[in-house]
Amino acid sequence: MNDTKRKPWTRDELILAINVYCRTPFGRIHMRNPDVMPQGLTREAVVRTRVNQQFFRDMIMASYDERCCITGLPVRELLVASHIVPWAEDAANRMNPRNGLCLNALHDRAFDKGLITLDTDFRVVLSPRLRRESPDDVRLLSEYAGTPIRLPRRFRPDQALLERHRSMIFRWA
Numbered sequence: 001m002n003d004t005k006r007k008p009w010t011r012d013e014l015i016l017a018i019n020v021y022c023r024t025p026f027g028r029i030h031m032r033n034p035d036v037m038p039q040g041l042t043r044e045a046v047v048r049t050r051v052n053q054q055f056f057r058d059m060i061m062a063s064y065d066e067r068c069c070i071t072g073l074p075v076r077e078l079l080v081a082s083h084i085v086p087w088a089e090d091a092a093n094r095m096n097p098r099n100g101l102c103l104n105a106l107h108d109r110a111f112d113k114g115l116i117t118l119d120t121d122f123r124v125v126l127s128p129r130l131r132r133e134s135p136d137d138v139r140l141l142s143e144y145a146g147t148p149i150r151l152p153r154r155f156r157p158d159q160a161l162l163e164r165h166r167s168m169i170f171r172w173a
Contacts, residue, residue: 056095057081063152064102070124070144073104080108084161086169097155110141117170118162122149127171 009017021029060081067074082103085093093099103111110116115127126145130138151157 052095056097056100059097059155060100060102060152063097063100063155064150065153067102067150068104068107069102069149069152070107070147071104072150075104078104080105082108082111084157085164086112089168090164093161096158096161098158099161100155101149101157102152106140107144111165112169114169114171116141116144117166118149118157119166120159120162122151122157123147124149125166125170128173129171 024033061076061079066076066079068079073079080103082101083094084099084101087094090099101111107116115130117125117127119125124144124147126138126142130141135142
């Protein structure tokens with residue numbers, strides 16, 4: 001008899017085990033069943049690609065001198081040509097450079113998720129949702145609240161598109 005004590009399963013491990021048990025036909029629960037021990041595999045897929053996205057990126061990057069308009073970060077690999085109104089929501093403005101901002105990856109994600117926006121004076125507005133977090137936890141976002149963005153040399157962000165972002169995407173609560 002083995003005297004070693006086994007650690008009890010965690011809640012997540014139990015849920016996973018019950019999930020596998022309930023999905024697996026009787027008699028198929030064994031180590032050689034790929035549903036029990038899945039492998040990391042690859043497969044081919046048909047993917048839709050945004051045609052001319054690189055052109056949009058190049059336009060936005062050049063307009064903002066390859067710097068994040070909020071932080072000034074100049075690391076090209078961390079910069080995103082962000083759409084003010086998302087690509088999927090406005091086909092007419094997909095390639096409009098006035099629908100673009102040059103943002104670093106963190107601020108791009110925050111903008112897309114409605115955690116930050118720009119007011120009519122192009123100042124960064126922080127969502128009240130972030131104000132409920134510890135100031136230290138959201139410092140990288142909150143330290144820019146109220147500061148104006150660096151405006152591009154050409155293709156200034158369209159106020160009507162920013163208004164759509166504020167009304168449709170930004171989280172006011």
